[in-house]
Amino acid sequence: MRASGGLPAYRRGPLASVRLSFAAPCCCLARKCAFCARIAHPAQVSPMRLSRFFLPILRETPKEAEIVSHRLMLRAGMVRQESAGIYAWLPLGLRVLRKIEDIVREEQNRAGAIELLMPVIQSADLWRESGRYEAYGKEMLRIADRHEREMLFGPTNEEMITEIFRAYVRSYKDLPLNLYHIQWKFRDEVRPRFGVMRSREFLMKDAYSFDLDAAGARHSYNKMFAAYLRTFARMGLKAIPMRADTGPIGGDLSHEFIILASTGESEVFCHADYMDMPTPPADIAFDDRDVMQGVFEEWTKRYAATSEMHDASAFDALPEAQRVSARGIEVGHIFYFGTKYSQPMRAVVNGPDGKETPVQMGSYGIGPSRLVAALIEANHDDAGIIWPESVAPFTIGLANLKVGDAATDAACADLYAKLEKAGVDVLYDDRDERPGAKFATLDLIGVPHQVIVGPKGLAEGKVEVKNRRTGAKESLSPDEVINRFTA
RNA sequence: CGGGGUAUGGCGCAGUCUGGUAGCGCAUCUGCUUUGGGAGCAGAGGGUCGCAGGUUCGAAUCCUGCUGCCCCGACCA
Numbered sequence: 230m231r232a233s234g235g236l237p238a239y240r241r242g243p244l245a246s247v248r249l250s251f252a253a254p255c256c257c258l259a260r261k262c263a264f265c266a267r268i269a270h271p272a273q274v275s276p277m278r279l280s281r282f283f284l285p286i287l288r289e290t291p292k293e294a295e296i297v298s299h300r301l302m303l304r305a306g307m308v309r310q311e312s313a314g315i316y317a318w319l320p321l322g323l324r325v326l327r328k329i330e331d332i333v334r335e336e337q338n339r340a341g342a343i344e345l346l347m348p349v350i351q352s353a354d355l356w357r358e359s360g361r362y363e364a365y366g367k368e369m370l371r372i373a374d375r376h377e378r379e380m381l382f383g384p385t386n387e388e389m390i391t392e393i394f395r396a397y398v399r400s401y402k403d404l405p406l407n408l409y410h411i412q413w414k415f416r417d418e419v420r421p422r423f424g425v426m427r428s429r430e431f432l433m434k435d436a437y438s439f440d441l442d443a444a445g446a447r448h449s450y451n452k453m454f455a456a457y458l459r460t461f462a463r464m465g466l467k468a469i470p471m472r473a474d475t476g477p478i479g480g481d482l483s484h485e486f487i488i489l490a491s492t493g494e495s496e497v498f499c500h501a502d503y504m505d506m507p508t509p510p511a512d513i514a515f516d517d518r519d520v521m522q523g524v525f526e527e528w529t530k531r532y533a534a535t536s537e538m539h540d541a542s543a544f545d546a547l548p549e550a551q552r553v554s555a556r557g558i559e560v561g562h563i564f565y566f567g568t569k570y571s572q573p574m575r576a577v578v579n580g581p582d583g584k585e586t587p588v589q590m591g592s593y594g595i596g597p598s599r600l601v602a603a604l605i606e607a608n609h610d611d612a613g614i615i616w617p618e619s620v621a622p623f624t625i626g627l628a629n630l631k632v633g634d635a636a637t638d639a640a641c642a643d644l645y646a647k648l649e650k651a652g653v654d655v656l657y658d659d660r661d662e663r664p665g666a667k668f669a670t671l672d673l674i675g676v677p678h679q680v681i682v683g684p685k686g687l688a689e690g691k692v693e694v695k696n697r698r699t700g701a702k703e704s705l706s707p708d709e710v711i712n713r714f715t716a
Numbered sequence: 717c718g719g720g721g722u723a724u725g726g727c728g729c730a731g732u733c734u735g736g737u738a739g740c741g742c743a744u745c746u747g748c749u750u751u752g753g754g755a756g757c758a759g760a761g762g763g764u765c766g767c768a769g770g771u772u773c774g775a776a777u778c779c780u781g782c783u784g785c786c787c788c789g790a791c792c793a
Contacts, residue, residue, distance in 0.1 A: 285726090287726090287727065287743090288727080288728095288742065288743075288754070289727055289728050289742070289743090290727090290728085291727070291728085292722095292727095292728075292786080293785070293786050293787090295786090295787080310785090312784090312785090313784085313785070313786090367717095368791090368792075384793090385793085414793080416792075416793075418791085418792065419717065419790085419791060419792085420717095420787095420788095420789095420790095420791080420792095422786090422787085427792075427793090431793070433793060435793090485793095559792095559793070560793085561793085562793060594793055595793085596793050599793070628752095630751075630752060631751060631752090632751095633751095634751095662751095662754085663750080663751055663752090663753085663754075663755060664751065664752045664753065664754095665751090665752080665753040665754050665755080666753085666754045666755090667752095667753085667754090668752080668753045668754080669753070669754045670754085672753090681752075683751090683752055684751090684752090685752070686752090693752090
């Protein structure tokens with residue numbers, strides 16, 4: 230299915246009549262947005278002068294980069310490949326990665342999950358307990374320490390979290406519990422490709438839920454389901470949950486969250502209603518089982534499937550206007566697997582009846598590093614990246630078109646200082662470059678708003694504000710600019 | 717894991733067939749001019765030609781072995 234047509238999937242164009250771009254649900258500029266409902270002020274707001282930043286942009290495209298996100302990440306100086314499927318994150322890329330992490334973390338916390346941090350190196354013995362040490366195969370990077378002890382670089386953490394759980398939790402009164410971390414994983418892919426989209430080392434948020442019974446586990450699953458809808462929506466992505474194979478994780482209930490992008494790796498089919506469904510609001514009752522079950526049912530009752538699970542006859546039964554077939558990228562995957570690990574690893578609690586019961590578990594993954602690439606696949610044009618506001622490395626690019634000119638220098642310095650003071654992430658291009666080079670740089674790195682300060686406009690007391698996504702240009706006074714972005 | 721490529725300055729490439737002082741564009745540095753969509757002129761610096769052997773008076777070039785990386789397929793957060 231995937232290989233049909235003679236061309237690799239990612240090179241084929243989008244299937245017909247599909248809307249692939251979505252507006253972010255909010256502007257996020259003021260950080261007072263009701264949808265996002267930020268819990269904490271983002272730590273990553275740190276304005277920067279480009280002349281002092283480390284932004285190694287490339288004018289030419291490195292030949293190894295085949296897909297647009299990989300090309301643009303290399304050109305924009307976001308990552309550097311250090312080995313096959315292994316990347317260093319350069320400052321610009323790291324900023325985006327951190328902003329994605331922040332959103333993921335906020336929504337996990339909002340849904341009641343609790344953050345911890347587990348190590349990347351694990352003991353083989355732990356994996357022998359679950360039986361996966363042999364089963365996982367060559368994708369697991371196995372290493373020996375100086376004492377010849379068998380260790381491994383974690384590809385996932387079900388075993389370790391189960392070990393931590395069983396060491397401390399004895400009573401059903403401590404449930405439900407959902408623990409997560411955001412940590413680097415290593416899976417020794419046979420063939421890493423597409424930059425950070427399919428790398429061997431990748432960042433993953435993995436959460437693990439523990440419940441006394443199946444009904445409780447179901448609620449935990451639904452909470453993560455709703456949290457994922459919110460997480461992707463906050464990044465301006467339309468993610469559609471689709472029933473999925475459980476693969477090596479195991480279990481009997483699983484959904485993949487797929488975002489639509491014309492360069493996606495897999496072919497997906499879904500009902501057109503998914504394009505406009507309302508995402509759960511920030512204040513939705515995560516602790517109410519009926520509310521959460523309602524969200525789940527609303528988002529799963531219409532047809533949606535990847536090509537592996539596709540039922541052509543069910544899809545074709547839909548009215549033609551409601552059929553959407555497109556390409557998709559998997560950005561999240563959730564599983565309910567019951568006692569698959571708690572049973573063999575003896576993670577048990579005493580129930581109200583005094584009997585020991587293995588806990589019901591689920592796991593929930595999002596790949597922030599893959600999301601960086603997926604976001605670019607969904608948001609770019611010929612000139613470069615177009616970041617959604619919420620994950621942009623900088624909110625504003627301030628371009629001084631004539632460095633050395635007293636008026637433009639002073640106007641830029643004033644704007645920069647005021648924006649910085651107001652907590653706006655601004656990148657001030659104060660390099661002694663020609664205007665064309667500055668426009669090209671800001672377009673390439675995808676800063677959502679460009680504030681352009683040149684001698685001509687300034688003579689009339691105006692600067693130009695350009696929207697990277699729409700291209701719309703406005704002529705505003707510097708004071709109006711400050712009001713616009715700090716209101 | 718099968719198949720196919722490729723490796724020459726930071727990036728993109730030529731040179732290899734037919735062995736003889738390592739080249740081009742971009743980038744970088746200096747100076748002057750320029751300044752609203754990747755500027756122009758002049759000058760400069762930077763490469764043990766992936767690694768190890770071998771052939772030869774002489775190897776980027778020929779031979780042998782190895783390694784890295786990329787692409788296609790099967791597999792995958």
